[in-house]
Amino acid sequence: MNYTLPVAPYESPRPRRRRFPVLFFVPFLIVGFMLFGVSYLAFPEPDVEVQPGVGVTKAGGREIVLVPYARHGVRGMFQLIFRDMFQVRLAAADAGTGEVLWDTQLSDELIWEASVLAAGERYVYLATDSGLTVLDVRDGSLVDGLPSPLVAARSAYGYDAQNRQIMALNTQGAVLAIRLDALSAAPAEPQAAAAWAQTLSAERHIASPPSAIAAEATLAAGERLKLHQLALGSVLVRVAADGKETPVNGTVFHRAAIVVDGPAAAGGQYALIKHSASVNDTSTVLTAVSLETGTVTGSLTIGAPERAVALPNGMTAVVTDSGFATVGTDGRVTALPIGATDFFGN
Template sequence: MYQSPQDYTPQAFSKVAPYEMPRPVRRRRKAPFLFLIPLLFFGFMFFGFSYLVSPDPDIEVKPGVGFAAVNGRQAVLVPYERHGSRGMFQLMVRDMFQVRLAAADPATGEVLWDVQLSDELIWDAQVLAAGDRYAYLATGSGLVIVDLHDGAVVAQGSEIEGIGGSYVAAPSAYGYDAANRRVLAMNATGAVLALPLDAVAATPTDQATTAVWIATLSARPSSSPATANKAALGSGDVVEVRPRPAGGPGSVLVRVGADGGETQLGETAFHNASIVLDGGTAAGAAAGHVLVKHNRSVNDIGTELSSVSLTTGAVTGSLAVDSSPQRAVTRADGTAVVAAGDVLATAGADGRVVAVTIGATDFLGNPS
């Protein structure tokens, strides 16, 4: 049929419905993360659940603690054992048996650094001395020098210049000459070598020094008692544990002056009590207190540490521990630090007795 030209004008075309292309049908795909659910569940059960149900590793503080200045802060250097791993991740990437060294602030309890020294099951370590830069440890692998900034091992055993392959892998072969501020080492030939504090190389000593120290460094180490019923106070006085004058269970503390005069320190009765020693002196005496190890009560044989004021006789602080003290050391300001099993206890001038947490780790097994 004939159409006029008007039928082909733009207005006419605008009246025609536009042609629409058919839309493709999209297929719904399953979310890719659904395939990860079994893997995530396995990861949680293998790593996370094993961490949740596993106990913390066993921690035991070694007796050979010492003091040092770490990055401008007064700290205690604590060698300790860490046995076991919490969870499968730690079991895979961490050593089951570790001997570590931690630096902690005894006033705040903050751990400044914590490093591993050994992965051996039986390995001894004790702090001999510390300078401004380095600390020196006598260990089952010989002498170990660590950087006080971060605890990194600077040299050990045969790596120490001047000692080399003639080193002795026994803690007893090393000592500290406090009068001359130097670490002494006996080598396999019987020579005595010296390292002044903050030195990393050993040099031979003179014959007089060798004659004095050779017997000490050759002898088997003898453990001195950590507690006693009687201890010096450093002023000519002594403190003693005695039965209660009126009878009954428990003991009391008595201070005996240099002139023979006696004063009972308070009325508190301690059961199965003894005085914690720093050498032959009562631990804490420099700060005006005496530390006592005793049963928690007449019916509880668990161990407790208590601080008793030498002025008033009052008990100023107590801390329950799981083991008897192994060693106590006293800092120049009078702060006493006591190693007792898995606990590092500190007693300051205020008389409080608090525990410093050593050996805490995060999920990955890193010190926290």
């Protein structure tokens, strides 16, 4: 009997796949790291300058501070390519926790300002160099649907706090009124229109806000807070209606001033003092002093105060030239970050 051995079918050899060596990508990785990683470490943080038109509101059970600020510069090659060199932004922060709820870019122009006119539970109204801008309080998104044509100038807008409405000047010279948390406009009442026509303008320069610091501050019942000058520095004293002075405590403050419209002026129990860290250290410090016990309850090195805003919950937001801080009902002073970004510039 003959046997035939099975023969395996012929298979042509498969072509070998060419594999790129890992080392091929090393130069690209090094160049990428040099461009994006090293440049990020080498570039300084952008300059942040808080603009004076700060606002406050209450929404979703939170006390919210609204801070317009300018951000000049970028950090690293990625931001240089994909982010604007000059930005004006509006940040919303929870005054109680310090959490930044949202941070929205408003402009990419070098010289451009925005100020908060008013804020409700739905919308934030801004007077800007481009006209009236409205944002959603919940997420900071820009809102469309404003009446037009309106004047493209900050000085063409104001807020009627008594009637809770935004006053706006249109390009025909008519004064319009926009109810808080609404977008539609209607002609203002004749009497109000006549009064606001003397205030609103397309060309008038907006006056700088009053200084946030002074040598004295007014308390209730005719009392005053005053800094009594010594040979080196000054001490805080309380001046009664009859002129009698009582030292609050014996702490000597150097190059000091009282933050007006702060916790004491708002009816609280604390005075807020701006002063130098020491006679030889000119860095600016904010210190809270209890008017009842005279003890220092909080102190923080921070920028020069620009404005103090009393919040409905008894806290105070102190806006500085580079950020802001809050003074709690317990007298603690806490810095809240504004303008901080990640690697991508977000």
